[in-house]
Each structure stands twice: as structure tokens, then as C-alpha cells.
Amino acid sequence: MRHSKRISAGLIVTAWSAFGGLWRSCSSSGDGEIDELKLVLNWFPKAQHGGVYASLEEDLFEENQIDLSVEPGGPQVSPIQIVAAGDAEFGLAHADQLVIAKNQGIDLVAIAATMQGSPQAFMFHDGVDIQDFEDLNGREVFVQPGITYWDFLKSEYNLSNVQELAYNGQNVTFIENKESVTQAFLTSEPFFLEREGVKTNTLLVSESGYDPYNVVLFVTKDYLEENEELVQRFVDTYLEGLDLYEENYEAINEKITDVNPNIALEELNYEADTQYDYVYGFDAAEHGTGYMSAEKWEELKNQLLDIDLLDEDFDVDYIFTTKFLSK
DSSP states (O other): OOOOOEOOSSSSSEOOTTOOOOOOEEOOOOOSEEEEEEESSSSOOGGGHHHHHHHTTTTHHTTEEEEEEEEEEOOOOOOOOOOOHTSSSSSOOOOHHHHHHHHHHHHHHEEEESSOOOOEEEETTTTOOOOSSSGGGTTEEEEEEEEHHHHHHHHHHHHTOOOEEESSSOOOHHHTTTOOOOETTTTTTTHHHHTTTTOOOEEGGGTTOOOOOOOEEEEHHHHHHHHHHHHHHHHHHHHHHOOOOOOOOHHHHHHHHHHTTTTTHHHHHHHHHHTTHHSSSSSHHHHHOOOOOHOOOOOOOOHHTTTTOOOOOGGGTBOOOGGGOOO
């Protein structure tokens, strides 16, 4: 188990690294102590991580005595494996990934949900007659192998004649094949293609009834039990950053382009606009950002049990807690 390091805290400065997304807080000597922590993102830095970068930009982690490094995610990066191995204290992943990890014997605990639902979708060319998921049958569908919502859809709809093609994050073949369909995020890919003159429509996965929390902050169960006060400080800072991002997302997005120059500012602004309800609306509008309910976790668990992706039932209180959201 990797424990947070403590270093003396004094004047804190922050610096952006070259592309790669690592933002490291640096501390000079002085009175007090500060905890060195690492957060692994679920993807390359984007608007969905705006709260993290808002907290860094406004020195909120430093004010809460946390020296944070941020490691970007990507197609070859597993935050769950990195955190489980003790190479980072905190990670971001989707709720169904955490449930699957539990089934694999990895004990993780969700402590805040950035998105109250899922903006995951299937994208298709404008003019193609797709009204429901069964209309995907007989088409080429670009989808990431092993992605949980696809297993759910195949169990609920007749998709036996779909030609599955591996999704690699690129849309060149999709653009060329006007009858094909690809997985997408409502907050990003449709805008990317519209800028290239490709008009598309989307079918939200949540319309099937499968709608887990997205971009969920998590730790290992052992780390949580041994570092409750530190976890509270981290969650407080994370959620305060989300509130700051809501008020000042355009300025923060400029900082995100410094660590991820492969994404344009206008793309980040579009993502921030379209993800707004997912982060600040729905249940979060009443209960506050980061909110999670036992009912939603229970529904997800039961859906995965029904399609035989879980070997055994379990109490959802084992995998999430709202204890650190009370403030």
C-alpha cells in the first residue's frame, strides 16, 4: 500500500509541465506539513476534469495542504489498476468499471460522482434512419471491446447481426461509411465532426435505461480506512473546484489546453456547455455536486447481475460512500 508522503509546507507554487498533463505543486520549506498525492484521470485532460484544474489554478489543493500531481489517462491507461497497485491514491473511472473491478476482487470505494448520468452515445450520419437500438442491427458499429454498456445493450436488444469493429478513437472510417455507427460522447465527438462538415445524430445509451454515474472519484478501501481526514480534504477541494469551474470554465479551459494541446479551446468550451446538466443538474441540483444515491448504485449492480457480468450479489454500501459529501 502506497501512503501519501508528507513534506514541509511553505510558499507553494504551481507549474505546468510539457504535454502529458502532469501538473505538479511544488513546496518550499516552511512550517507545517503537506501531503503528496497523485490523481489518475480517466482520459486525457478535458472539460470533465475542469474541477481538478480549477482547484489547481486557484491553489485550493495547496490551501488544504495537498501537493497534487495529475496523471493523464488514455486508451492504454487504467486508473483502476494504477490505484489498486498503490501507484496513485485517487483515480477517476465510470461507476460500472468500479463494479466490475469489485467482481474481480479489487476493493475500491467511490467517494464522489462528477457526472450524475452518462453522456455516452452512439453517433450516426444525419439522415440515417435510426430510432432505437434495434436499428443498429445489420450495421457496422465501432465499439470498444469489452465496454460494459455494449454488453447490456446486446442483452436487451436484438443486435445479433451487428458487425462489431474495434473503436480506436479515430473517426476516419466512420466518416467514409455513411451507414456505420460509432460510440461517442455527446459532449465531444458530434462537435468535432460538425467542424469537419459532417452532420450527425446521436442515440444516448441512457435511453435504454442504462445510466451509471460517470467520472467517479475513487480510492481503495484500505486507503480510505487509513486516511479519512485526508480523503475529506481532497473531496472538499475537488468539489470546490467543480463549483469554481461552473463560474469560470472558459479561463480554466485555457489552462487545460496548456497540458493537452491536442484539444482546441472551442472544443473544451462546447464540452463544458453540453456536460453542464450532467455535473450541476439532475440530482446534483438538489443535493450538490458529487452526489450519489444507493438507489442508482443498486440499479446498476442489478443490471450487471442480470446480464451475468457479476459472479455474486453484494451490498452496494461496500462500494460507495456519501460520508465525504456532507460538507
